[in-house]
Amino acid sequence: MKxxxxxxxxxxxxxxAERLEFRGVDADWTDNGEAALEMASRTDYAVAVLDMKMPxxxxxxxxxxxxxxxxxxxxxxxxxxxxxxxxxxxxxxxCNYLIKPIQxxxxxxxxxxxxG
Amino acid sequence: MTQTTSNSREGxxxxxxxxxxxxxEIKNVFAVINESAGLIExxxxxxxxxxxIQPDRLKSAANSIQGQVRRGDTIIKNMNAFAHxxxxxxxxxxxxxxxxLTVALTTRIADMKQIRLTSGDCQxxxxxxxxxxxxxLLHSSIVAALDCMQAxxxxxxxxxxVSGGASFSLSAPGKDAxxxxxxxxxxxxxxxxxxxxxxxxxxxxxxxxxAATGSK
Numbered sequence: 001m002k003x004x005x006x007x008x009x010x011x012x013x014x015x016x017a018e019r020l021e022f023r024g025v026d027a028d029w030t031d032n033g034e035a036a037l038e039m040a041s042r043t044d045y046a047v048a049v050l051d052m053k054m055p056x057x058x059x060x061x062x063x064x065x066x067x068x069x070x071x072x073x074x075x076x077x078x079x080x081x082x083x084x085x086x087x088x089x090x091x092x093x094x095c096n097y098l099i100k101p102i103q104x105x106x107x108x109x110x111x112x113x114x115x116g
Numbered sequence: 117m118t119q120t121t122s123n124s125r126e127g128x129x130x131x132x133x134x135x136x137x138x139x140x141e142i143k144n145v146f147a148v149i150n151e152s153a154g155l156i157e158x159x160x161x162x163x164x165x166x167x168x169i170q171p172d173r174l175k176s177a178a179n180s181i182q183g184q185v186r187r188g189d190t191i192i193k194n195m196n197a198f199a200h201x202x203x204x205x206x207x208x209x210x211x212x213x214x215x216x217l218t219v220a221l222t223t224r225i226a227d228m229k230q231i232r233l234t235s236g237d238c239q240x241x242x243x244x245x246x247x248x249x250x251x252x253l254l255h256s257s258i259v260a261a262l263d264c265m266q267a268x269x270x271x272x273x274x275x276x277x278v279s280g281g282a283s284f285s286l287s288a289p290g291k292d293a294x295x296x297x298x299x300x301x302x303x304x305x306x307x308x309x310x311x312x313x314x315x316x317x318x319x320x321x322x323x324x325x326x327a328a329t330g331s332k
Binding site: 081104 | 139140143144146147148149150151152154155158162177180183184227228229230267
Protein backbone atom coordinates (compact mmCIF):
# COMPACT_ATOMS: atom_id res chain seq x y z
CA MET A 1 0.00 0.00 0.00
CA LYS A 2 1.36 3.41 -1.02
CA UNK A 3 0.54 6.56 0.93
CA UNK A 4 0.87 10.16 -0.27
CA UNK A 5 1.53 12.91 2.30
CA UNK A 6 0.91 16.56 1.34
CA UNK A 7 1.71 19.45 3.68
CA UNK A 8 3.40 22.80 2.99
CA UNK A 9 5.53 22.40 6.13
CA UNK A 10 8.44 20.52 4.55
CA UNK A 11 10.15 19.59 7.83
CA UNK A 12 6.87 18.18 9.12
CA UNK A 13 5.90 16.14 6.10
CA UNK A 14 9.39 14.76 5.44
CA UNK A 15 9.76 13.63 9.08
CA UNK A 16 6.30 12.05 8.97
CA ALA A 17 7.19 10.12 5.83
CA GLU A 18 10.41 8.86 7.37
CA ARG A 19 8.65 7.77 10.57
CA LEU A 20 6.00 5.95 8.54
CA GLU A 21 8.73 4.16 6.59
CA PHE A 22 10.27 2.98 9.89
CA ARG A 23 6.89 1.40 10.67
CA GLY A 24 6.55 -0.33 7.32
CA VAL A 25 4.30 2.20 5.60
CA ASP A 26 5.50 3.13 2.10
CA ALA A 27 5.00 6.90 1.98
CA ASP A 28 5.86 9.59 -0.57
CA TRP A 29 5.56 13.27 0.28
CA THR A 30 5.32 16.71 -1.29
CA ASP A 31 4.70 20.25 -0.07
CA ASN A 32 2.12 21.37 -2.66
CA GLY A 33 -1.05 20.30 -4.39
CA GLU A 34 0.17 20.61 -7.96
CA ALA A 35 3.07 18.22 -7.31
CA ALA A 36 0.67 15.87 -5.52
CA LEU A 37 -1.55 15.67 -8.62
CA GLU A 38 1.47 14.94 -10.77
CA MET A 39 2.76 12.25 -8.39
CA ALA A 40 -0.67 10.63 -8.23
CA SER A 41 -0.77 10.45 -12.02
CA ARG A 42 2.34 8.27 -11.96
CA THR A 43 1.84 6.23 -8.78
CA ASP A 44 -1.17 4.37 -7.44
CA TYR A 45 -1.72 5.70 -3.91
CA ALA A 46 -4.27 3.96 -1.71
CA VAL A 47 -4.43 6.80 0.81
CA ALA A 48 -3.62 10.53 0.66
CA VAL A 49 -2.98 12.46 3.87
CA LEU A 50 -3.65 16.14 3.18
CA ASP A 51 -3.08 19.30 5.20
CA MET A 52 -6.22 21.45 5.21
CA LYS A 53 -4.55 24.85 4.78
CA MET A 54 -2.07 25.03 1.94
CA PRO A 55 -1.19 27.79 -0.52
CA UNK A 56 -3.18 27.83 -3.77
CA UNK A 57 -4.83 24.39 -3.49
CA UNK A 58 -6.44 23.72 -0.10
CA UNK A 59 -6.74 20.19 1.22
CA UNK A 60 -10.41 20.05 0.23
CA UNK A 61 -9.72 21.38 -3.27
CA UNK A 62 -6.91 18.88 -3.69
CA UNK A 63 -9.15 16.04 -2.51
CA UNK A 64 -11.74 16.95 -5.16
CA UNK A 65 -9.12 16.96 -7.90
CA UNK A 66 -7.49 13.73 -6.75
CA UNK A 67 -10.74 11.84 -6.19
CA UNK A 68 -12.07 12.78 -9.62
CA UNK A 69 -8.98 11.24 -11.20
CA UNK A 70 -8.56 8.38 -8.72
CA UNK A 71 -12.01 7.33 -7.47
CA UNK A 72 -10.65 4.61 -5.19
CA UNK A 73 -8.23 6.86 -3.32
CA UNK A 74 -9.02 7.39 0.37
CA UNK A 75 -8.35 10.62 2.26
CA UNK A 76 -7.27 11.70 5.70
CA UNK A 77 -7.00 15.39 6.58
CA UNK A 78 -4.56 17.03 8.95
CA UNK A 79 -6.00 20.12 10.55
CA UNK A 80 -4.76 22.86 12.83
CA UNK A 81 -7.55 23.92 15.16
CA UNK A 82 -7.95 27.15 13.19
CA UNK A 83 -9.18 25.33 10.12
CA UNK A 84 -11.68 22.98 11.75
CA UNK A 85 -14.60 25.25 10.88
CA UNK A 86 -13.56 25.28 7.22
CA UNK A 87 -13.19 21.54 7.34
CA UNK A 88 -16.63 20.91 8.81
CA UNK A 89 -18.21 23.35 6.37
CA UNK A 90 -16.58 21.89 3.31
CA UNK A 91 -16.24 18.20 4.01
CA UNK A 92 -19.03 15.67 3.69
CA UNK A 93 -19.89 13.47 6.67
CA UNK A 94 -17.54 10.56 7.08
CA CYS A 95 -14.31 12.42 6.30
CA ASN A 96 -11.35 11.40 8.37
CA TYR A 97 -9.21 13.97 10.06
CA LEU A 98 -6.57 14.33 12.74
CA ILE A 99 -5.69 17.47 14.63
CA LYS A 100 -2.05 18.60 14.66
CA PRO A 101 0.22 17.76 16.34
CA ILE A 102 -0.56 14.12 15.67
CA GLN A 103 0.70 10.87 17.16
CA UNK A 104 2.27 8.70 14.46
CA UNK A 105 0.51 5.57 15.75
CA UNK A 106 -2.85 7.35 15.48
CA UNK A 107 -2.06 8.22 11.87
CA UNK A 108 -1.12 4.63 11.04
CA UNK A 109 -4.28 3.35 12.70
CA UNK A 110 -6.33 5.81 10.64
CA UNK A 111 -4.52 4.89 7.42
CA UNK A 112 -5.25 1.20 8.04
CA UNK A 113 -8.86 2.01 8.89
CA UNK A 114 -9.61 3.99 5.72
CA UNK A 115 -7.65 1.58 3.50
CA GLY A 116 -9.87 -1.20 4.82
CA MET B 117 -10.91 64.17 19.63
CA THR B 118 -9.02 61.01 20.46
CA GLN B 119 -8.82 58.28 17.84
CA THR B 120 -10.40 55.14 19.30
CA THR B 121 -12.23 53.68 16.34
CA SER B 122 -11.77 50.03 17.15
CA ASN B 123 -14.07 49.86 20.20
CA SER B 124 -16.34 47.95 17.91
CA ARG B 125 -17.15 44.50 16.63
CA GLU B 126 -14.90 45.14 13.62
CA GLY B 127 -11.97 45.77 15.93
CA UNK B 128 -12.71 42.64 17.91
CA UNK B 129 -13.04 40.64 14.70
CA UNK B 130 -9.66 41.92 13.55
CA UNK B 131 -8.11 40.90 16.87
CA UNK B 132 -9.72 37.47 16.49
CA UNK B 133 -8.54 37.06 12.92
CA UNK B 134 -4.94 37.81 13.83
CA UNK B 135 -5.11 35.60 16.93
CA UNK B 136 -6.53 32.71 14.88
CA UNK B 137 -3.78 33.08 12.29
CA UNK B 138 -1.08 33.21 14.98
CA UNK B 139 -2.47 30.22 16.88
CA UNK B 140 -2.64 28.24 13.64
CA GLU B 141 1.01 29.05 12.96
CA ILE B 142 1.99 27.99 16.49
CA LYS B 143 0.13 24.72 15.94
CA ASN B 144 2.33 24.12 12.91
CA VAL B 145 5.44 24.88 14.96
CA PHE B 146 4.40 22.33 17.59
CA ALA B 147 3.57 19.81 14.88
CA VAL B 148 7.06 20.07 13.35
CA ILE B 149 8.72 19.87 16.77
CA ASN B 150 6.57 16.84 17.58
CA GLU B 151 7.65 15.00 14.41
CA SER B 152 11.33 15.94 14.75
CA ALA B 153 11.38 14.80 18.37
CA GLY B 154 9.57 11.63 17.30
CA LEU B 155 12.21 11.06 14.66
CA ILE B 156 14.97 11.35 17.26
CA GLU B 157 13.09 8.87 19.45
CA UNK B 158 12.80 6.51 16.46
CA UNK B 159 16.57 6.74 15.88
CA UNK B 160 17.25 5.80 19.51
CA UNK B 161 14.77 2.90 19.39
CA UNK B 162 16.52 1.59 16.29
CA UNK B 163 19.89 1.97 18.02
CA UNK B 164 18.54 -0.18 20.87
CA UNK B 165 17.86 -2.83 18.25
CA UNK B 166 21.42 -2.69 16.99
CA UNK B 167 21.18 -0.24 14.08
CA UNK B 168 23.99 2.30 14.14
CA ILE B 169 22.95 5.89 14.83
CA GLN B 170 23.80 8.35 12.06
CA PRO B 171 25.00 11.53 13.79
CA ASP B 172 24.05 13.70 10.79
CA ARG B 173 20.44 12.55 11.00
CA LEU B 174 20.29 13.30 14.72
CA LYS B 175 21.88 16.68 14.17
CA SER B 176 19.43 17.53 11.39
CA ALA B 177 16.43 16.65 13.57
CA ALA B 178 17.84 18.62 16.51
CA ASN B 179 18.49 21.62 14.23
CA SER B 180 14.91 21.41 13.04
CA ILE B 181 13.65 21.57 16.61
CA GLN B 182 15.91 24.51 17.42
CA GLY B 183 14.78 26.33 14.28
CA GLN B 184 11.13 25.81 15.15
CA VAL B 185 11.70 27.07 18.69
CA ARG B 186 13.19 30.26 17.20
CA ARG B 187 10.25 30.50 14.80
CA GLY B 188 7.79 30.02 17.65
CA ASP B 189 9.59 32.58 19.80
CA THR B 190 9.32 35.19 17.04
CA ILE B 191 5.63 34.43 16.52
CA ILE B 192 4.92 34.81 20.26
CA LYS B 193 6.99 38.01 20.46
CA ASN B 194 4.94 39.52 17.62
CA MET B 195 1.66 38.38 19.18
CA ASN B 196 2.71 39.92 22.47
CA ALA B 197 3.53 43.24 20.78
CA PHE B 198 0.18 43.12 18.98
CA ALA B 199 -1.68 42.43 22.24
CA HIS B 200 0.06 45.41 23.87
CA UNK B 201 -1.07 47.67 21.01
CA UNK B 202 -4.35 47.94 22.92
CA UNK B 203 -2.69 49.28 26.09
CA UNK B 204 -3.09 52.97 25.25
CA UNK B 205 -5.66 54.76 23.12
CA UNK B 206 -3.04 57.09 21.70
CA UNK B 207 0.72 57.27 22.00
CA UNK B 208 3.80 58.22 20.03
CA UNK B 209 4.58 55.23 17.87
CA UNK B 210 7.72 54.16 16.00
CA UNK B 211 6.19 53.54 12.57
CA UNK B 212 9.04 51.37 11.30
CA UNK B 213 8.41 49.01 14.21
CA UNK B 214 4.66 49.22 13.60
CA UNK B 215 5.10 48.38 9.91
CA UNK B 216 7.47 45.49 10.63
CA LEU B 217 4.98 44.07 13.14
CA THR B 218 2.07 44.37 10.70
CA VAL B 219 4.08 42.74 7.93
CA ALA B 220 4.98 39.87 10.28
CA LEU B 221 1.35 39.42 11.33
CA THR B 222 0.15 39.49 7.72
CA THR B 223 2.82 37.29 6.14
CA ARG B 224 0.84 34.07 6.63
CA ILE B 225 -2.05 35.50 4.60
CA ALA B 226 0.40 36.51 1.87
CA ASP B 227 2.03 33.07 2.00
CA MET B 228 -1.33 31.39 1.43
CA LYS B 229 -1.68 33.50 -1.73
CA GLN B 230 1.95 32.74 -2.66
CA ILE B 231 2.78 36.45 -2.60
CA ARG B 232 5.99 37.70 -1.02
CA LEU B 233 5.47 40.51 1.46
CA THR B 234 8.39 42.71 2.43
CA SER B 235 9.31 46.10 3.89
CA GLY B 236 11.09 48.42 1.44
CA ASP B 237 12.80 51.75 2.08
CA CYS B 238 11.67 53.07 5.43
CA GLN B 239 12.50 56.45 6.94
CA UNK B 240 12.52 56.69 10.72
CA UNK B 241 9.12 58.22 11.46
CA UNK B 242 7.18 58.52 14.69
CA UNK B 243 3.55 59.49 14.93
CA UNK B 244 1.04 60.14 17.69
CA UNK B 245 -1.71 57.66 16.90
CA UNK B 246 -3.80 54.74 18.12
CA UNK B 247 -1.42 51.73 17.84
CA UNK B 248 -4.15 49.11 17.47
CA UNK B 249 -6.08 51.10 14.85
CA UNK B 250 -2.93 51.81 12.88
CA UNK B 251 -2.07 48.10 12.83
CA UNK B 252 -5.59 47.36 11.64
CA LEU B 253 -5.43 50.06 8.98
CA LEU B 254 -2.08 48.84 7.65
CA HIS B 255 -3.22 45.22 7.74
CA SER B 256 -6.45 46.09 5.90
CA SER B 257 -4.60 48.03 3.22
CA ILE B 258 -2.10 45.20 2.72
CA VAL B 259 -4.89 42.60 2.48
CA ALA B 260 -6.75 44.80 -0.03
CA ALA B 261 -3.57 45.05 -2.09
CA LEU B 262 -2.96 41.28 -1.89
CA ASP B 263 -6.50 40.68 -3.17
CA CYS B 264 -5.54 42.51 -6.40
CA MET B 265 -2.28 40.61 -6.91
CA GLN B 266 -1.24 37.26 -8.39
CA ALA B 267 0.70 34.27 -7.06
CA UNK B 268 4.42 34.93 -7.53
CA UNK B 269 4.11 38.71 -7.08
CA UNK B 270 5.95 40.69 -4.42
CA UNK B 271 4.34 43.46 -2.37
CA UNK B 272 6.83 46.04 -1.11
CA UNK B 273 5.80 48.53 1.57
CA UNK B 274 7.85 51.63 2.24
CA UNK B 275 7.53 54.49 4.70
CA UNK B 276 8.36 58.17 4.65
CA UNK B 277 7.54 61.25 6.65
CA VAL B 278 5.06 63.77 5.26
CA SER B 279 3.75 67.00 6.68
CA GLY B 280 1.57 66.18 9.69
CA GLY B 281 1.94 62.44 9.36
CA ALA B 282 3.37 59.54 7.43
CA SER B 283 3.02 57.94 4.04
CA PHE B 284 3.12 54.19 3.47
CA SER B 285 3.85 53.22 -0.14
CA LEU B 286 2.61 49.92 -1.56
CA SER B 287 4.04 48.68 -4.83
CA ALA B 288 4.49 45.44 -6.73
CA PRO B 289 7.64 45.65 -8.88
CA GLY B 290 6.76 45.36 -12.57
CA LYS B 291 3.02 45.56 -11.89
CA ASP B 292 0.29 48.18 -11.64
CA ALA B 293 -0.30 49.96 -8.36
CA UNK B 294 -1.73 47.23 -6.10
CA UNK B 295 -4.07 49.30 -3.91
CA UNK B 296 -6.63 51.24 -5.94
CA UNK B 297 -8.77 52.77 -3.19
CA UNK B 298 -9.77 52.49 0.45
CA UNK B 299 -13.19 50.99 -0.30
CA UNK B 300 -12.75 47.92 1.91
CA UNK B 301 -11.62 49.92 4.94
CA UNK B 302 -12.98 53.42 4.32
CA UNK B 303 -14.73 53.93 7.71
CA UNK B 304 -11.49 53.20 9.53
CA UNK B 305 -9.46 55.30 7.07
CA UNK B 306 -11.80 58.25 7.53
CA UNK B 307 -11.74 57.93 11.31
CA UNK B 308 -7.94 57.98 11.24
CA UNK B 309 -7.58 60.86 8.80
CA UNK B 310 -6.06 58.45 6.32
CA UNK B 311 -6.37 58.51 2.54
CA UNK B 312 -5.26 56.43 -0.42
CA UNK B 313 -3.83 57.91 -3.61
CA UNK B 314 -2.55 56.09 -6.67
CA UNK B 315 0.33 57.04 -8.95
CA UNK B 316 -0.08 54.85 -12.04
CA UNK B 317 3.13 56.23 -13.57
CA UNK B 318 5.25 54.71 -10.81
CA UNK B 319 2.84 51.86 -9.99
CA UNK B 320 2.70 53.02 -6.40
CA UNK B 321 -0.24 53.29 -4.04
CA UNK B 322 0.15 55.64 -1.12
CA UNK B 323 -1.59 55.36 2.24
CA UNK B 324 -1.21 58.67 4.01
CA UNK B 325 -1.94 58.79 7.74
CA UNK B 326 -2.12 61.96 9.79
CA ALA B 327 -1.35 62.29 13.48
CA ALA B 328 -4.20 61.89 15.93
CA THR B 329 -5.70 65.10 17.17
CA GLY B 330 -6.39 65.82 20.87
CA SER B 331 -4.66 64.26 23.85
CA LYS B 332 -4.55 60.90 25.58
